[in-house]
Amino acid sequence: MAEENKVILHGFWPSPFVKRVELALKIKGIPYDYVEEDLPNKSSLLLEYNPVYKKVPVLVHNGKPIAESIVILEYIDETWKNGPSLLPEDPYKRAEVRFWASFLQQQLLQRAILVVKSDGEAQEKAIEELFEKLKLLEERIMNIFPEGTASINQENMGLLDIVLISCFGYYKVLEEVLGFKVMDPEKTPLVFSWLTTLLEIPVVKEAIPSHEKEVLFIKYVRQNALNPTAV
Amino acid sequence: MEEVTLLGFWPSPYSHRVIWALKLKGVKYEYIEEDLGNKSDMLLQYNPVYKKIPVLVHGGRPIAESFVILQYIEDTWPHTYPLLPKNAHERALARFWIKFGEDKGYIIFSAFFLVSEEKDLGDAGMKEVLEFLKILEEHALGDKKFFGGDKIGMVDIAYGWLSYFFKGMEEMRGVKLLEPSTLPRLHAWAENFKQVSVIKDNLPDYTKLLVHLKSVREKMTAQNPTSKK
Numbered sequence: 004m005a006e007e008n009k010v011i012l013h014g015f016w017p018s019p020f021v022k023r024v025e026l027a028l029k030i031k032g033i034p035y036d037y038v039e040e041d042l043p044n045k046s047s048l049l050l051e052y053n054p055v056y057k058k059v060p061v062l063v064h065n066g067k068p069i070a071e072s073i074v075i076l077e078y079i080d081e082t083w084k085n086g087p088s089l090l091p092e093d094p095y096k097r098a099e100v101r102f103w104a105s106f107l108q109q110q111l112l113q114r115a116i117l118v119v120k121s122d123g124e125a126q127e128k129a130i131e132e133l134f135e136k137l138k139l140l141e142e143r144i145m146n147i148f149p150e151g152t153a154s155i156n157q158e159n160m161g162l163l164d165i166v167l168i169s170c171f172g173y174y175k176v177l178e179e180v181l182g183f184k185v186m187d188p189e190k191t192p193l194v195f196s197w198l199t200t201l202l203e204i205p206v207v208k209e210a211i212p213s214h215e216k217e218v219l220f221i222k223y224v225r226q227n228a229l230n231p232t233a234v
Numbered sequence: 235m236e237e238v239t240l241l242g243f244w245p246s247p248y249s250h251r252v253i254w255a256l257k258l259k260g261v262k263y264e265y266i267e268e269d270l271g272n273k274s275d276m277l278l279q280y281n282p283v284y285k286k287i288p289v290l291v292h293g294g295r296p297i298a299e300s301f302v303i304l305q306y307i308e309d310t311w312p313h314t315y316p317l318l319p320k321n322a323h324e325r326a327l328a329r330f331w332i333k334f335g336e337d338k339g340y341i342i343f344s345a346f347f348l349v350s351e352e353k354d355l356g357d358a359g360m361k362e363v364l365e366f367l368k369i370l371e372e373h374a375l376g377d378k379k380f381f382g383g384d385k386i387g388m389v390d391i392a393y394g395w396l397s398y399f400f401k402g403m404e405e406m407r408g409v410k411l412l413e414p415s416t417l418p419r420l421h422a423w424a425e426n427f428k429q430v431s432v433i434k435d436n437l438p439d440y441t442k443l444l445v446h447l448k449s450v451r452e453k454m455t456a457q458n459p460t461s462k463k
Contacts, residue, residue: 055334055369069326071333078326094309095295101302106283139283 010035011063013049015042016212017220019112019169020072021060026165027079029206030157031086072169073104076162089162103140103147104166110136112170118181119221120228130183134190141191152197157204168201176217180225236293238263241277243270243287244438245446247395248300252288254391255304257432259311301332304388317388331374331381332392338366346403347454364411367396371420379426386430390423397424398437402444406451 012028012035014021028035040049040059052061052068061068062075064082069075080089090097114136117129144152147163155164171177174186188195201207240256240263242249256263268277268287280289280296290297290306297306308317318325345359374389375381381389396412404410414421427433 055373064323067323069323069330071330074326074329074333077329078322081322081325094306095292095297097309098297098302098306101305102297102299105299105302143283 009063009065011038012036013038013040013046013052013059013061013063015040015059017217018059020058022169022172022210023072023165024060024062024075024079026168026207026210027076027089027162029210030160030165031079031083031089033079033083033086073108073162073166076165080162087158087160089165091161099147100161100163103143103163106136106140107163107166107170111140115170115177115185119177119225122229133185137191137194141194144193144197148197152193152200155197155200155204157206160201160204164201167198168207171198172202172207172211173217173221174198176214176221179214179218180221237291239266239291240264241266241268241274241280241287241289241291243268245399245443246287247399249288250394250436250438251300251391252290252303252307253436254394254432255307255317255388257436258315258317258386259307260314261307261311301336301392304391308388317382317391319382319387328382328387328389331370331389334369334374335392341366342403346407347451349455360409360411364416367411367417367420371417375419375423377419380423386427386433390427394427394433396420397427397433398440399443399447400424402440402447405444406447 010028010033012021012024014025014037016039025037038046038048040046042059045057049059049061050057052063053059053070056070058070060072060075061070062078063069064078069078076089090100111133114129114133118126118133121129171186177185184190186195186198202211238256238261240249240252242252242265244267253265266274266276268274270287273285277287277289278285280291281287281298284298286298288298288300288303290303292306292310297303304317318328341359341362345357345363349357349359370393378384380386381393400412404412411417412421412424428437
């Protein structure tokens with residue numbers, strides 16, 4: 004009886020990909036055990052559960068592992084019917100969620116990471132592209148949320164909200180480390196207000212790590228990328 | 235019955251994924267060939283974010299990105315020919331392998347289209363491609379006939395390029411990676427996949443495809459004169 008529905012999440016506290024899974028589990032009220040992985044020193048369990056990528060997050064449900072954050076989110080949604088749905092019922096709306104989740108991931112998060120890890124001309128190019136893509140998202144938000152984003156709460160938030168939080172929930176950390184605004188209410192007011200509405204939700208607030216801890220981590224990532232030998 | 239239209243491009247494997255899925259499901263659709271050098275207003279209107287094919291239009295509403303389209307087709311026409319397994323864990327595995335292919339796409343693309351000199355199998359890029367194929371064979375396919383089991387499914391469709399288009403890429407580059415001696419199970423899969431009637435009847439002409447692939451490579455390597463040797 005105790006082994007039924009045993010859920011374990013292998014994670015790494017600053018990972019945006021792990022954060023997505025944590026949020027999904029919390030929103031749906033699914034009890035789980037958490038295993039913090041030391042990434043330079045991965046556990047043999049992790050390597051066994053995710054031999055292809057050797058990465059976190061990995062969700063283990065009744066002994067069966069699932070890897071890749073969006074794949075895990077869809078699995079959670081299909082397996083636990085209690086709590087809010089992470090994806091809408093309507094196939095077209097589901098397609099829109101999947102499309103924009105992929106956009107947030109491939110176009111925005113990847114470029115934000117590049118901005119953190121580069122300097123000089125390379126960074127300038129990455130910044131330009133990041134803002135170009137943010138602008139694209141801003142222009143399309145009324146298609147995604149025809150009723151606006153002000154009424155999003157713990158009971159109706161979904162996969163796309165989770166992905167946005169994981170990508171930019173720590174925007175103040177980025178701004179402190181980089182020295183410029185990433186989420187500007189003047190440039191992208193609709194994206195900004197969507198994000199800040201989400202960050203007020205209690206379950207989200209609780210899941211975001213401390214600002215100071217994140218700043219140290221992002222500084223370390225940047226330092227490491229720019230001066231690989233000086234660690 | 236709402237109208238279904240597919241905006242595609244004849245040599246594109248992504249375009250073919252959608253064709254194969256629609257045909258397997260028995261969904262009638264209108265096909266519109268896009269000239270990618272001269273994109274139609276319709277394409278730009280239906281996919282303003284990426285301006286790419288394939289785009290599926292159903293009842294006037296567009297869906298872009300082939301993996302998103304495949305899942306839309308599965309969600310919309312669930313009662314004929316399931317493309318994904320019933321079991322949630324197996325569905326997660328199917329999605330995982332499709333994502334894996336998408337993630338590693340750049341390895342394939344750069345090894346075949348961005349390197350301007352003929353190289354033997356010692357080339358680092360080709361080594362990575364071979365490694366990717368070995369992982370697929372060992373972990374995704376295993377001893378099954380198809381990725382989907384006894385019948386083809388969404389994973390097979392997603393890797394369909396490997397069964398037919400890849401041969402053209404190999405010939406263009408003068409390499410042989412997918413051979414019965416190096417990848418016996420994956421090679422057998424490729425042969426079996428091409429024989430499935432829906433697939434066999436919906437493949438581009440090989441000679442034309444080869445000409446097209448060569449011209450893509452010429453264009454890409456001309457744009458990247460500093461590509462690695």
